[in-house]
Amino acid sequence: MIAVLGALSEAWDEVRVHKSRVVLSLVGVFLAVFAMTSVTALGLIVAQVQQEGAERGSGRPATVAVNAYDPMTGMPPDAAEWDAAVAELVDRHGITTAATISYGEGLFRLPGGTQRLQTMRVSPAYGELHRKEPVEGRWLREGDRTSLSPALVVNEAFLELLGVPDLSSRPTVVLGGPTPVRATIVGVIREGYGSEPIVYRADRSGGPWDAPGAVDPATAMYAGPSTLELWVPPDQAEQVMEVVARDLGAALDVQVDTYRQDASGLEETLAMLRLAIRCAGIVVLVLGGLGVLNIGLVTVRQRIREIGVRRSFGATSGRIFSAVMLESVCATALAGVAAVGCSIVLVRNLPLEQLLNDGIPLADTPGFPVAAAVEGLVAATAVGALAGLLPALIAVRAKVIDAIRF
Amino acid sequence: MSLLSLSGISRRVDLPDGSVLPILTGVDLQLAAGEHVSIVGRSGSGKSTLLNILGLLDSPTEGEYLLDGEPTDHLRARRRSRLRGEVFGFVFQQFNLLPRRTAAENVAAPLLYARGRDFLRRRRTALEMLDRVGLGARADQVPERLSGGEQQRVAIARALVRSPRVVLADEPTGALDVETGAQVMALLAQATAENGAALVTITHDLSVAALAGRRFRLEGGRLSPLVESGALNAATADRGTA
Ligand SMILES: Nc1ncnc2c1ncn2[C@@H]1O[C@H](COP(=O)(O)OP(=O)(O)OP(=O)(O)O)[C@@H](O)[C@H]1O
Ligand SMILES: [Mg+2]
Numbered sequence: 001m002i003a004v005l006g007a008l009s010e011a012w013d014e015v016r017v018h019k020s021r022v023v024l025s026l027v028g029v030f031l032a033v034f035a036m037t038s039v040t041a042l043g044l045i046v047a048q049v050q051q052e053g054a055e056r057g058s059g060r061p062a063t064v065a066v067n068a069y070d071p072m073t074g075m076p077p078d079a080a081e082w083d084a085a086v087a088e089l090v091d092r093h094g095i096t097t098a099a100t101i102s103y104g105e106g107l108f109r110l111p112g113g114t115q116r117l118q119t120m121r122v123s124p125a126y127g128e129l130h131r132k133e134p135v136e137g138r139w140l141r142e143g144d145r146t147s148l149s150p151a152l153v154v155n156e157a158f159l160e161l162l163g164v165p166d167l168s169s170r171p172t173v174v175l176g177g178p179t180p181v182r183a184t185i186v187g188v189i190r191e192g193y194g195s196e197p198i199v200y201r202a203d204r205s206g207g208p209w210d211a212p213g214a215v216d217p218a219t220a221m222y223a224g225p226s227t228l229e230l231w232v233p234p235d236q237a238e239q240v241m242e243v244v245a246r247d248l249g250a251a252l253d254v255q256v257d258t259y260r261q262d263a264s265g266l267e268e269t270l271a272m273l274r275l276a277i278r279c280a281g282i283v284v285l286v287l288g289g290l291g292v293l294n295i296g297l298v299t300v301r302q303r304i305r306e307i308g309v310r311r312s313f314g315a316t317s318g319r320i321f322s323a324v325m326l327e328s329v330c331a332t333a334l335a336g337v338a339a340v341g342c343s344i345v346l347v348r349n350l351p352l353e354q355l356l357n358d359g360i361p362l363a364d365t366p367g368f369p370v371a372a373a374v375e376g377l378v379a380a381t382a383v384g385a386l387a388g389l390l391p392a393l394i395a396v397r398a399k400v401i402d403a404i405r406f
Numbered sequence: 407m408s409l410l411s412l413s414g415i416s417r418r419v420d421l422p423d424g425s426v427l428p429i430l431t432g433v434d435l436q437l438a439a440g441e442h443v444s445i446v447g448r449s450g451s452g453k454s455t456l457l458n459i460l461g462l463l464d465s466p467t468e469g470e471y472l473l474d475g476e477p478t479d480h481l482r483a484r485r486r487s488r489l490r491g492e493v494f495g496f497v498f499q500q501f502n503l504l505p506r507r508t509a510a511e512n513v514a515a516p517l518l519y520a521r522g523r524d525f526l527r528r529r530r531t532a533l534e535m536l537d538r539v540g541l542g543a544r545a546d547q548v549p550e551r552l553s554g555g556e557q558q559r560v561a562i563a564r565a566l567v568r569s570p571r572v573v574l575a576d577e578p579t580g581a582l583d584v585e586t587g588a589q590v591m592a593l594l595a596q597a598t599a600e601n602g603a604a605l606v607t608i609t610h611d612l613s614v615a616a617l618a619g620r621r622f623r624l625e626g627g628r629l630s631p632l633v634e635s636g637a638l639n640a641a642t643a644d645r646g647t648a
Contacts, residue, residue, distance in 0.1 A: 314491015
C-alpha cells in the first residue's frame with residue numbers, strides 16, 4: 001500500500017519537477033488523442049448525417065414498401081377496404097410506424113400563375129419514417145387529417161414561387177380544380193435541388209372534398225396507386241414482407257408486392273468510413289507515442305545518476321521500474337484527459353449541422369460518444385505504458401556504481 | 407559481535423581485453439556500532455569500490471561480508487535494496503542532490519522508500535533534519551541556489567533521515583574548500599554520533615581522517631592500519647582545540 005503510494009508520489013514529483021519537458025513530450029500524444037477522439041466523434045456525426053440523408057430518401061432501416069393492385073385491371077383496391085385491411089394488419093403485427101404515400105398532381109394558384117405540380121400525399125408517419133426535419137414550422141401531424149384546410153409541407157423553392165420569405169405571414173395557397181380549396185403551409189423542409197418545388201400534403205383532411213366517394217380536386221387529374229410503407233426491425237423485414245403479402249392479398253383479393261426499400265448497403269459504407277478514421281487515428285497516436293518514447297529515452301540517460309542515488313536510498317528495481325513507467329503513464333494520461341476535454345468542447349461547439357447537413361437539423365444528434373472519450377483515455381494511457389517500458393528497462397538495468405561514479 | 411565484518415574481501419573486474427584487474431585484495435575490516443572509521447588512500451586505490459561493497463551497492467568477488475553476523479552474498483536483490491535503505495546512509499563527494507527538488511524534498515526522498523509512519527511523516531522529519539544541520543531556513547531552496555557547503559549539509563541531513571546504523575561518506579569534503587570542508591566534516595561526525603550511527607569516511611585528506619577513532623590506509627587494494635605520524639597528531643591536536 002505504502003509502496004504504491006510511494007511510487008505514485010515519486011512519479012508525480014517527477015512530472016511536476018520536469019513540467020516543461022513533460023509538456024513538450026506530450027504535445028504529440030495530446031494532438032494524437034485530440035485528433036483521434038474528435039475524428040471518431042465527428043465520424044459518428046458524419047455517419048449520422050449520411051445515414052439521415054439516405055433515410056430521408058428511402059426510409060429508415062428497415063422500410064418495407066407494399067403495393068397492391070388488381071392483377072387484371074391494375075387498379076388499386078378500394079380505399080376504404082384498403083385502409084381497414086392496413087389498420088388491421090398494423091394492429092395484428094404491432095407495427096409501430098406505417099405510412100401511406102401516393103403521388104398525384106395539384107393545381108396551385110401561385111402569384112406567377114397557376115402551376116401544375118407533383119404532390120406527394122402522405123400520412124403523418126411518413127415524416128418519422130423518412131426523418132423529415134422541417135427547418136421552419138412543423139411536419140404533418142395526426143390533427144391535419146381532420147383539419148378543414150389541407151395541410152402542406154413545402155420546400156424553400158416552393159415558398160419562393162409563392163413569393164413569401166418564411167412562414168411568419170402564415171401563408172396559404174389555393175388549390176384549383178372543380179372545387180378550389182385553400183391549403184395551409186405548416187412547415188418548410190430543405191429538400192430538392194435548385195428551384196424545383198416540392199410539396200407534401202396530408203393524405204386526408206376534414207373537408208368535404210376528402211369525404212369518401214368525393215372527387216379530390218388535387219388528385220382528380222391523376223391518381224397513382226398508393227404505397228404503404230412499414231417500419232420494422234431489420235431482422236424481421238423478411239418475415240414481415242412475406243406475411244403482409246399473404247394477409248393483404250387474402251383480405252382484399254388483390255396482387256400485393258412487397259420489397260425492402262431502405263438503402264441497405266449504407267451500413268457497410270459507413271463501417272468502412274469508421275474503419276478508415278480509426279486507422280488514421282492509430283497512426284497519429286503511434287507517432288505521438290514515438291515522440292514520448294524518444295524524449296523518455298533521452299531523459300532516462302540524463303537521469304541515470306539520479307537513479308543511482310535513489311538506489312542508494314534503498315529503491316528496489318521494482319520501484320525504479322514503476323517510477324519511470326508511472327511517470328510516463330501519469331503524463332500521457334493527463335494529456336489524454338486534456339485532449340478528450342478539448343475534443344468535447346470542439347465537437348460540441350462546431351456548427352455541425354451548418355457544415356455538414358446543409359443547415360437541416362439532425363433528427364437524432366448523436367451526443368459526444370462516450371466510447372470515443374473512453375477510448376481516447378485508454379489509448380493515451382496505453383501509449384504512456386508502451387513508451388515508458390523501454391526507458392524503465394534501461395533505468396533498471398543501469399549499473400548503480402557506474403551511475404554514481406564521478 | 408561487530409555490526410559489519412569483512413574478511414578476505416577481494417574485488418576484481420574483467421577488462422574488455424580479457425585480462426583481470428584486481429581492485430581489492432584480502433581486505434579485512436570490522437566495524438562496531440557507533441564507531442567512526444576513516445580510510446585514506448590515493449586516487450585509484452579502490453576506496454570507492456570498498457565503500458560500495460560495504461553499502462551493498464557492489465558485491466565482492468571473493469571473501470565474506472557479514473552484516474549483523476548474517477552473510478550478505480546470498481541476499482535476494484529486493485532484500486539487498488531494502489537493507490541498503492534501512493542500514494546505510496550515503497554521503498557523496500559530488501553531493502548528488504536531486505536536481506530541481508528543494509532541500510526538504512531531497513532530505514525526504516529516502517523516506518519515499520520507507521514504510522508506514524516514516525513514509526507518511528516524511529516532510530516533517532525532513533524539516534527536523536534540516537534544522538539539525540542548520541538549514542531550517544533554506545528548506546525550500548533548490549540545490550542549484552545553495553553553496554557547496556550547504557549542499558553537503560543537505561546531503562548529510564538526507565543520509566541521516568532514515569536513522570541509518572552506518573553512514574558511508576565517500577570524500578565528503580572533496581569538493582569543498584579547506585575551511586568549509588572542516589566545518590562540514592565536523593557536522594557529519596557530530597550528527598552521526600548524535601544518531602548513534604557508525605561512520606565510515608573515505609578521504610585523501612589526513613586532517614579529515616584524523617577525526618576518526620580508527621584509521622586505515624588503502625594502498626594497491628590492500629587495507630592496513632594507518633601509522634600515526636607526528637604531523638597527523640599535530641593535526642588532531644589542532645582540531646581538538648579549535
Ligand atoms: N567496473 C570497473 N571496470 C574497470 N575498472 C574499474 C571498475 N571499477 C573500478 N575500476 C578501477 O579500479 C580502480 C579503483 O577504483 P575506485 O573508484 O575504487 O578508486 P578510488 O580509490 O575511489 O579513487 P578516487 O580517489 O579517484 O575516487 C580504479 O583504477 C578504477 O579505474
Ligand atoms: Mg572514489
